Amino acid sequence: MTTLVVCLDRTDDVGRKTGLRSPVVGWEAVRSLVTDVGLADPEDSGVNSLLETLRVAQDLRDENEEVVVAVVSGDRESMVSADRAVATQLDDLVADYDPDSAVVVIDSAEDERLVPIVESRVRVDSVDRVVVRQARDIESTYYLLKQFLADEELRQTVLVPIGLTLLVFPILATVVGPAEGAAAITTVIGIFLLYKGFNVDELLTRAAHQIRESLYSGQVSVVTYVVAAGLTLVGLFAGALGVSNLEDAPGVVIPAMQFAFDSIPWLAMAALTASAGRLLDEAIGDHPIRRSFLNLPFIVVSVALVVRGFSAYFLEQQRVIDPFIVPANEFGVLSNERFVVTAGERLALFVVTGIVVSLVGARIASYFSESQGDETELADGGEDGDAASGATPVPDADADLPSELTDGGPGTESSPADEPSDAASNGDSDAQTDAERTD
Structure with missing residues (x-):
């Protein structure tokens, strides 16, 4: 299965800043293109789009998929010529590599209009929209708003109070007056903010x-x-x-x-x-x-x-x-x-x-x-009675004796010269045992 990971650039910012003609195909070619675009304009969001394209391709390769990385740019003359240039380049890529599916990487609302052109030629499995957090342009704000509206919790927390305020304020302004209505709405909003700020719901x-x-x-x-x-x-x-x-x-x-x-x-x-x-x-x-x-x-x-x-x-x-x-x-x-x-x-x-x-x-x-x-x-x-009481266990008299002596083997015979020493050792052993018992 071959997947085409393509970065779309409708206005040909890549070609205008680097002087290269598209399409740019291949991992090393796109990687080199990132450096060229970054050196030409470090503040361009296209650098992040190219890096995201490489990241997606690397993730797919880690999953043992055949990946083709490409950057497709349009034309600067007009939107129609730009779309036709993108369509021609996509036809060439499909003819050369015959991909089964495609992953599209874009960074602006202008580039998003090229997605139907890709869909008409190959199956699109995913559209990756890159939003740069430091960007201050309107396009990034547009995508941030779309992500905000896609979050259900944020919608309920922000949009619901605003909608209720817009509905209730005209009623209160008609019944009790604009000043009283505004005061009531402000009080409710303040209580709600304190409720959320102090996590009263969790408490x-x-x-x-x-x-x-x-x-x-x-x-x-x-x-x-x-x-x-x-x-x-x-x-x-x-x-x-x-x-x-x-x-x-x-x-x-x-x-x-x-x-x-x-x-x-x-x-x-x-x-x-x-x-x-x-x-x-x-x-x-x-x-x-x-x-x-x-x-x-x-x-x-x-x-x-x-x-x-x-x-x-x-x-x-x-x-x-x-x-x-x-x-x-x-x-x-x-x-x-x-x-x-x-x-x-x-x-x-x-x-x-x-x-x-x-x-x-x-x-x-x-x-x-x-x-x-x-x-x-x-x-x-109490569970370790012997250990707690400090009692010393009495050693077995035969514990330290050789196996020959305890088994009655050859070691039981001794010479007459050794009998006094044996008696003395037995006496010392008995004395030591008595002392331990006394302790």
Whole structure:
């Protein structure tokens, strides 16, 4: 099977720049033509077309196909004469090499008009359109647009929003006015861009998959997450309610502090509930509990205490809340008068308590991690009981003796002169065995 890999040049750019007459046939001839065209005009896209022709021919040769490489150019006088020149050259190639099929390589919309001429003379299996990424001409833009329109995902991402915008904007402009319609369209486009930019669709898909897996596996965290979501809503409502009760609060600092002061207990309970669910899942599972899950509840409480303390400090400074007062006889015989805690003392108390709670959590998490590590090592050592206990196996008394002595062969006879030494060696062996047993 012979395949003709032909590069088409309707305007004869190759002949005009190199002075060569077409057709140019053969691997080495086309390879030399690439150098000539590149030296004449390095910015010409025809260099890339010639290189693509050689690459396609090389791939077909690697598949054990008979390949004929050729470059066919037209005429510069007119389009009709150019097409007739290409047709004449193709007739000569078909008559000389009798190809069974052809692969056409082009680099412009002008050259694409020659494809029907090739199809009328030989079967065209493929049309390779070369698009140079650095090119700035209209022809390359045309091919880029065609590739863009051929991509289904890009069409749905770009063309669908533009089409909806063009359809909805006239309706909104008629109903609510041009300005309101443009604002609504801009808002929707902004939301869509943020949705795609932050990969919200992938996050939602991953979250749905995790929820489904959690429901099927019976994890406790599913219920605790629902409870945590409810507590979060309660906390947000409590914070908003506290802000709404403020009277003539200037700026945004005091409303923000009021919102944090009222909502942080509920938000802390929500975080504790969620972390407790994850901790129970870790405890029920086969793997050891990770240190981060043990330390998370204490971190939540510490952060809640610190935020509550700072928000209370600012609110007390602005006289939004009353100072903390310890009632009389609170300390028994130590005090019979009320004790007023100032804003600074309250802040210091909350901050110190938060730091202490975080340190306690870190110590508890470290203790449980070390305990689990010791249990894991003991469990691994139990499988190799002898190796873990450090016991030395007792050697066999006959293990190191020669085969003649153990088989009762000739080696069992000994001279009288050797009997004392044998007895001594036996004594040493018995002593060594007793010492090993004692160890």
